[in-house]
Amino acid sequence: MTVRITRNYRFVASHRLHLDHLSEEDNQNLFGKCNNPYGHGHNYVVSITIHGPIDERTGLAVAVADLDALVQREVIDRYDHRYLNFDVAEFASVPSTTENIAFAIRDHLQANWRTALGPNAPRLVDIKVQETKRNSVALSLIS
């Protein structure tokens, strides 16, 4: 019996969307108020979806404590209460759009997935990043 499990995590961060090689006017046109010079912040919600069989012995498809610890270490500890442009290496030169945050979270989780969740780890299948209640990005990792 195979199930999908989705778990939500939260972090709060500030950022500014800006590309150095564009003019001020082009940055404003592209990013709008997200380009305002002193940055702004969001309450982000990250939804992680895994897919895997239920272990008959435990009744669990994922060791939630291990998943929580992985997301805490690789995502929350990196991003929570940070200014993404200055405090987070991957966003020093790449704009921290919600799309790019989803890709970065994918990379951090995939790089540590089996180490954290063991040889029988379920598959990481979806990452959703909600920037505000009206904006979210969904990244599917299965074709």
Next chain:
Amino acid sequence: MLITRRVEFSSSHICRNPLLSDEENQRLYGPAANANGHGHNYVLEVTLAGEVDPATGMIYDLKDLKDVMMEEVVDPMDHRHLNYEVPPFDKVIPTTENLAVEIWNRLDKRFEHGPARLHTVRLFETEDTCVEYQGA
């Protein structure tokens, strides 16, 4: 086309495998292994798949779907302790995973003869954790 209905029920449970040590239970289930149990407001979303009947404009009568969800899930589980009052959870650990599968099995037999078929059971244990099951 898909159609989804949502219901809520409130139950208590304990996630604990008696064959494992206290330490191992704590590691696997965290505070859910607390011997005296705890509870949730579960939210259950049931999705049916089917064709729209041109005579009624409906895939399946939502009132009938609600009745099935009440009879099979809410009436037997709401305000109950799953381990003590709702078989098979006297023997099966009532994790969200196992509860989603049990709900699927209860509902699936009700849709064996159509006109719609059971597509997804989505069970939220809290706002931040949900399990989806689409059958074996």
